[in-house]
Amino acid sequence: MKKIISVLLLVVTIFTFAFSSPALAADGKAVFTANCNACHSGGGNTVNSAKTLSKEHLEANDMYSQEAIISQVTNGKNAMPAFKGRLNDDEIASVSAYVMEQAEAGW
Numbered sequence: 729m730k731k732i733i734s735v736l737l738l739v740v741t742i743f744t745f746a747f748s749s750p751a752l753a754a755d756g757k758a759v760f761t762a763n764c765n766a767c768h769s770g771g772g773n774t775v776n777s778a779k780t781l782s783k784e785h786l787e788a789n790d791m792y793s794q795e796a797i798i799s800q801v802t803n804g805k806n807a808m809p810a811f812k813g814r815l816n817d818d819e820i821a822s823v824s825a826y827v828m829e830q831a832e833a834g835w
Contacts, residue, residue, distance in 0.1 A: 756826025759819045763811065771827075771835030775807045783831040792831070797824035 760768075767774050771781040779785055786792035791800065801820050804810035811820065 755819075756822035756824070756829075759815065759823040760826050763815065764823065767808075771830055781827055781831055782835065786831055792828075794821075794824055794828060797827055 768781055773780045773785075779789055783792060786797075791797060798820055800808065801815070801824060802810065802812045815823070
């Protein structure tokens, strides 16, 4: 079942990037500001300082991929709530792209 979900998330991600506009990261910033910034301002984490959105922490926690971030945002985990139902697939893909871009740039 996990493999099926992983494959589906990968297909959705590829489809999203293949047919999305170049402004995807800009939309992601707006989604991030409206939905994620309370806990993750500047790429931090107010709940668990060992799990920030820095490239180093994302890699250490096996979260440094588009698919992993999409899954986390969609389904939530531990203290992080699920955003499925609150955000649509395009918003989730755009915010995950924004997080990856910002992590790569060092926030």
